[in-house]
Amino acid sequence: MANLEVNDCLPLGIAAQEINKDYKLAYTSRQVSLIGRREVMSGKAKFGIFGGGKELAQIAMAKVIRDGDFRSGYYRDQTLMFATGTGTYQEYFAQLFAHAAVEADPWSAGRQMNNHFATRSIDSNGNWNNLMDLINSSADISPVGSQMPRLVGLAYASRLYNEIEELRHMTQFSRNGKEIAFGTIGNGTCAEGMFWESLNAIGVLRSPSIITIYDDGYAISVPNDYAMVKQDISKLLSGFQRRPETHDGFEIFVVHGWDYPNLVKVFRKAEKITRQENVPSIIHVIEMTQPQGHSTSGSHERYKPQDRLDWEIEHDCISRFRAWILSQKIATPDELDQIELESKKDAESARKNAWEAYTAQLLLERNSVAHILSQLETNTPRKNELINIKDNLLSKPSPLRRHTMSAILDALIVIRDENHPEKEKLIELNRKFKTENGERYGSHLYSQIGDSALHVPVIEPVYQPDSPTVNGYEVLNACFDAALSRDPRIIAFGQDVGRLGGVNQAFRGLQKKFGELRVTDTGVRELTIIGQAIGLAMRGLRPIAEIQYLDYLIYALQIISDDLATLRWRTAGGQKAPVIIRTRGHRLEGVWHSGSQLSGIINLVRGLHVIVPRNMTQAAGFYNTLLAAEEPGLIIEVLNGYRVKEILPANIGTFTIPLGIPEIIRHGSDITVVTYGSTCQIVLEAADNLQRVGIDVEVIDVRTLLPFDINASILESLKKTGRIVFIDEDVPGGATAYMLQEVIERQGGYFWLDSEPHTLPGKAHRPAFGSDGDYWSKPNAEQIFETIYEIMNEVNPNKYPNFFS
Numbered sequence: 001m002a003n004l005e006v007n008d009c010l011p012l013g014i015a016a017q018e019i020n021k022d023y024k025l026a027y028t029s030r031q032v033s034l035i036g037r038r039e040v041m042s043g044k045a046k047f048g049i050f051g052g053g054k055e056l057a058q059i060a061m062a063k064v065i066r067d068g069d070f071r072s073g074y075y076r077d078q079t080l081m082f083a084t085g086t087g088t089y090q091e092y093f094a095q096l097f098a099h100a101a102v103e104a105d106p107w108s109a110g111r112q113m114n115n116h117f118a119t120r121s122i123d124s125n126g127n128w129n130n131l132m133d134l135i136n137s138s139a140d141i142s143p144v145g146s147q148m149p150r151l152v153g154l155a156y157a158s159r160l161y162n163e164i165e166e167l168r169h170m171t172q173f174s175r176n177g178k179e180i181a182f183g184t185i186g187n188g189t190c191a192e193g194m195f196w197e198s199l200n201a202i203g204v205l206r207s208p209s210i211i212t213i214y215d216d217g218y219a220i221s222v223p224n225d226y227a228m229v230k231q232d233i234s235k236l237l238s239g240f241q242r243r244p245e246t247h248d249g250f251e252i253f254v255v256h257g258w259d260y261p262n263l264v265k266v267f268r269k270a271e272k273i274t275r276q277e278n279v280p281s282i283i284h285v286i287e288m289t290q291p292q293g294h295s296t297s298g299s300h301e302r303y304k305p306q307d308r309l310d311w312e313i314e315h316d317c318i319s320r321f322r323a324w325i326l327s328q329k330i331a332t333p334d335e336l337d338q339i340e341l342e343s344k345k346d347a348e349s350a351r352k353n354a355w356e357a358y359t360a361q362l363l364l365e366r367n368s369v370a371h372i373l374s375q376l377e378t379n380t381p382r383k384n385e386l387i388n389i390k391d392n393l394l395s396k397p398s399p400l401r402r403h404t405m406s407a408i409l410d411a412l413i414v415i416r417d418e419n420h421p422e423k424e425k426l427i428e429l430n431r432k433f434k435t436e437n438g439e440r441y442g443s444h445l446y447s448q449i450g451d452s453a454l455h456v457p458v459i460e461p462v463y464q465p466d467s468p469t470v471n472g473y474e475v476l477n478a479c480f481d482a483a484l485s486r487d488p489r490i491i492a493f494g495q496d497v498g499r500l501g502g503v504n505q506a507f508r509g510l511q512k513k514f515g516e517l518r519v520t521d522t523g524v525r526e527l528t529i530i531g532q533a534i535g536l537a538m539r540g541l542r543p544i545a546e547i548q549y550l551d552y553l554i555y556a557l558q559i560i561s562d563d564l565a566t567l568r569w570r571t572a573g574g575q576k577a578p579v580i581i582r583t584r585g586h587r588l589e590g591v592w593h594s595g596s597q598l599s600g601i602i603n604l605v606r607g608l609h610v611i612v613p614r615n616m617t618q619a620a621g622f623y624n625t626l627l628a629a630e631e632p633g634l635i636i637e638v639l640n641g642y643r644v645k646e647i648l649p650a651n652i653g654t655f656t657i658p659l660g661i662p663e664i665i666r667h668g669s670d671i672t673v674v675t676y677g678s679t680c681q682i683v684l685e686a687a688d689n690l691q692r693v694g695i696d697v698e699v700i701d702v703r704t705l706l707p708f709d710i711n712a713s714i715l716e717s718l719k720k721t722g723r724i725v726f727i728d729e730d731v732p733g734g735a736t737a738y739m740l741q742e743v744i745e746r747q748g749g750y751f752w753l754d755s756e757p758h759t760l761p762g763k764a765h766r767p768a769f770g771s772d773g774d775y776w777s778k779p780n781a782e783q784i785f786e787t788i789y790e791i792m793n794e795v796n797p798n799k800y801p802n803f804f805s
């Protein structure tokens with residue numbers, strides 16, 4: 001382990017002027033933290049978390065981070081953002097105030113709490129910006145440790161750009177893969193499993209990353225004794241240390257957080273090793289402090305003993321920096337005092353400007369309502385009530401939109417029986433504000449522009465007289481072969497995907513054809529398979545990440561939900577990660593290979609497309625659609641479909657299937673059955689039997705759960721039949737209930753029902769093993785028959801008398 005001594009590092013070769021500039025930066029960064037806390041305490045902002053005590057390490061990091069590099073960090077990194085010029089003090093306050101505009105808070109347009117950073121990778125048309133012109137920050141999220149899985153892909157992308165010849169032309173994303181992915185993480189979070197999984201993956205993938213651990217001894221109130229063996233993360237990590245001159249493993253450094261010269265030296269050394277040799281580094285920054293406590297939620301005096309508090313004052317990195325500058329005679333005390341004075345002014349004026357900009361629009365909105373209320377007062381008998389509403393609205397110290405909205409409704413309640421032109425104006429404002437704010441706070445969950453999967457032109461599959469009939473897996477194999485040939489950005493990986501070609505053979509022979517980097521095996525690590533995909537996609541590549549079975553998607557569901565699904569929304573359209581997740585499920589044998597946890601999934605991954613094709617041709621069409629767009633999507637293939645025969649379309653690499661468009665797979669007039677995936681086949685069997693007793697069933701395959709039937713075509717079927725059943729393999733109240741809500745409530749199906757709507761899901765327990773276990777755990781053809789027959793029996797008992805129970 002490279003443990004440097006202070007004297008090793010002199011001379012630094014940094015001009016006095018630059019050191020003074022660094023001091024100003026560190027000092028101003030601390031000032032904005034202090035002012036930020038004050039703003040929260042005075043009620044102007046709701047919550048604050050700050051980077052005090054971590055300034056110097058970030059200033060040192062900023063000296064080695066280059067255009068094109070990526071950061072995946074957490075909420076302590078404000079100084080890095082200021083030092084690299086990727087954020088201003090005013091933007092910092094804008095985010096603290098939750099100023100909901102990209103122009104004010106380009107990191108999140110007020111959608112994220114403060115100190116959650118993100119640079120803008122895409123423009124307002126969804127086109128990639130030149131990432132080589134930016135010091136890129138992948139968008140932060142609050143679940144601690146969640147910055148680590150995507151770091152795997154951000155770092156691995158450099159290797160791919162370096163080693164895959166066909167990617168060399170993508171100079172907007174990489175210069176021969178020389179970019180480093182910088183990770184930052186707190187000591188406490190190193191107890192998370194995802195930290196270890198990510199570290200191991202980065203090591204195995206030999207990818208250029210510098211991971212900096214900020215160690216202030218605590219995770220909120222919990223000291224390291226409770227968090228890790230030996231209470232020392234770099235001791236624990238020593239097994240990752242590479243042997244001299246080898247490339248397997250990490251270079252590990254330990255350095256003090258208050259030690260400017262050594263921090264600079266360590267970062268320089270780490271950068272050299274990582275950038276030139278492609279060996280990842282870990283920098284354990286010890287003896288950091290947290291002068292403002294964890295966040296505005298509490299004060300650290302409650303849990304840190306007095307001697308620790310005293311120690312923190314003594315080891316504060318800014319006062320130590322000042323002392324060092326003076327000891328080196330780089331500046332005089334007067335000069336530093338002057339810098340501090342200017343810093344305070346800069347910080348205060350940034351706060352003031354941010355507050356004025358934030359409140360300007362809100363005041364405008366508030367005043368427009370107050371103005372209408374004043375006009376109304378003059379010709380209503382309920383004048384006093386309106387004056388009260390107006391005064392109450394104007395008396396709020398922070399003009400929040402919610403106050404304006406309650407004032408509007410309050411006033412409308414008061415004058416509900418009166419007629420004035422001003423009342424119409426108020427109703428109009430109510431409508432306008434709802435529309436504007438729906439967009440302001442909710443836009444970009446999915447793409448609203450040209451890279452949307454919903455804009456991909458439909459190309460029908462072409463069948464010729466000599467089109468061969470093949471196994472389902474061969475349909476996918478041909479689709480992936482065509483995709484990999486067409487587009488060098490496509491990178492497929494997962495457990496057994498490479499050498500074996502996937503457990504169901506869809507990638508058979510493709511590693512041999514396209515090379516080990518394009519079609520790759522991974523370790524058994526679902527979370528970081530997805531993280532790898534997110535990072536690659538953020539750097540312009542098109543990963544197809546495979547999770548071997550749907551049941552194991554749960555391991556990665558947190559990161560899909562928190563990171564991938566929210567990315568475009570939480571950056572208000574500033575970043576995207578068009579990841580395709582491929583998995584298989586629904587139906588095989590046994591508890592852990594036949595789950596169909598769709599309700600859990602669809603409700604956690606809004607922001608992704610969720611596609612549940614009934615066969616492999618359908619799946620291929622959807623892969624082509626997603627690959628033609630730039631949005632993330634999950635495709636769940638049916639596990640029992642790989643050996644089912646299908647006709648191979650002549651245009652297997654290009655035909656597309658639109659999202660959100662159900663398909664009627666059997667026409668009928670008595671009752672509508674809505675289903676998807678592997679139950680399609682079972683419902684069709686039941687429908688044949690129902691035909692024998694005179695019941696004509698219309699069967700609809702919804703094909704995609706997100707989006708769901710965008711043209712309300714199921715409603716058209718319901719209008720015809722008046723009866724509807726939703727069937728799938730999820731638990732009761734699961735995705736069948738979701739479909740029911742979509743059709744009956746959203747589409748207005750309620751008004752067309754002649755019978756009570758039904759759901760027929762799987763059982764609440766997990767699917768039992770064996771064919772009979774499956775039969776008694778999931779909807780089967782007999783049960784479907786009986787359920788539908790009973791509905792028809794209720795409609796016409798004479799025509800459909802009960803004969804089976």
Ligand SMILES: Cc1ncc(C[n+]2csc(CCOP(=O)(O)OP(=O)(O)O)c2C)c(N)n1
Pocket residue numbers: 076142143144145185186187188189190214216218219220294
């Ligand atoms: C997954 C998750 N668990 C818990 C929390 C609540 N939480 C926020 S910060 C924090 C402590 C993190 O400590 P550390 O990693 O040492 O970073 P520091 O805040 O000290 O810089 C916790 C437990 C969270 N945000 N995410």
